[in-house]
Amino acid sequence: KSSDIDEYLRVAIDVAKEAGKVICSALEVEKRIETKESLADLVTETDQQVEKMIISTFHQKFPTHCFIGEESVSSGEKCTLTNAPTWIIDPIDGTTNFVHRFQFSCISIGLLINKRTEVAVVFNPNLDHMYTAKRGHGAYCNNTKLKVSDVNNLQNALILAEFGSSRDPEKMTKRVETMHRIVNKSHGIRSLGSAAMAMCLVASGRGEAYYEYGIHCWDVAAGDLIVREAGGVVLDPSGSDMDMMARRVICACNKDIADQVISLLQTVEFERDSEE
Numbered sequence: 161k162s163s164d165i166d167e168y169l170r171v172a173i174d175v176a177k178e179a180g181k182v183i184c185s186a187l188e189v190e191k192r193i194e195t196k197e198s199l200a201d202l203v204t205e206t207d208q209q210v211e212k213m214i215i216s217t218f219h220q221k222f223p224t225h226c227f228i229g230e231e232s233v234s235s236g237e238k239c240t241l242t243n244a245p246t247w248i249i250d251p252i253d254g255t256t257n258f259v260h261r262f263q264f265s266c267i268s269i270g271l272l273i274n275k276r277t278e279v280a281v282v283f284n285p286n287l288d289h290m291y292t293a294k295r296g297h298g299a300y301c302n303n304t305k306l307k308v309s310d311v312n313n314l315q316n317a318l319i320l321a322e323f324g325s326s327r328d329p330e331k332m333t334k335r336v337e338t339m340h341r342i343v344n345k346s347h348g349i350r351s352l353g354s355a356a357m358a359m360c361l362v363a364s365g366r367g368e369a370y371y372e373y374g375i376h377c378w379d380v381a382a383g384d385l386i387v388r389e390a391g392g393v394v395l396d397p398s399g400s401d402m403d404m405m406a407r408r409v410i411c412a413c414n415k416d417i418a419d420q421v422i423s424l425l426q427t428v429e430f431e432r433d434s435e436e
């Protein structure tokens with residue numbers, strides 16, 4: 161029901177703002193940092209605290225809904241996506257940026273129903289940018305409607321790409337080679353350190369495409385809808401439909417740009433987020 165969807169969006173915006181306050185006050189104090197899989201895979205107490213707060217708020221309001229949260233999965237919870245309404249949450253996307261006070265970190269919240277994102281909220285509290293989308297109703301940053309760029313030639317495009325958090329030498333070689341190919345055929349490459357922020361910038365027409373191998377569903381669940389609602393495309397890097405649990409994504413302002421980037425990509429293999 162559309163009134164339900166409006167309520168989901170309203171609650172998600174409110175909880176993201178609350179989470180933003182916690183993140184901003186944590187910026188001022190010294191952080192205890194733990195590493196997960198590699199030196200570049202960080203978690204702080206704030207990630208854990210914010211995730212708990214977000215999940216308990218949703219759980220109280222919508223007791224039948226399911227949850228997938230980055231930190232809950234790290235601490236052993238299952239990462240299974242069913243057709244039931246499921247909130248997919250990254251309490252801080254861009255944790256490394258948060259640790260360094262580099263201003264591209266955000267809270268990313270997507271509500272999936274029948275495995276499709278219906279409501280998306282990405283809030284960057286450092287810049288006070290609130291990105292929202294509802295399926296079929298456009299995407300917004302604060303009160304401005306978003307629209308992707310209309311560039312359709314890679315030669316005139318700015319591409320967002322990431323090194324990701326794995327430091328496996330074979331994966332790194334492939335990534336650097338791919339970036340080399342792309343940088344030679346475009347206006348350039350930028351690495352923001354947050355998948356959700358990268359997708360929001362593509363949605364805002366501030367870059368033409370973003371791709372990454374090794375992301376998780378919580379990095380892209382919200383960005384997926386924001387890009388589509390701004391008129392862009394979100395695909396699997398093979399060119400087929402995006403698969404939320406496949407740990408890889410490309411989004412672009414249009415199919416022409418996506419195809420040109422895809423032709424230069426090298427596959428980097430990752431285990432899926434879940435096997436259901």
Ligand code: LIP
Binds near residue numbers: 325375
């Ligand atoms: C981050 C992603 C980013 C990726 C990083 C990391 P986190 O998410 O959004 O695109 O390159 O390795 O996974 O861990 O900060 O939530």
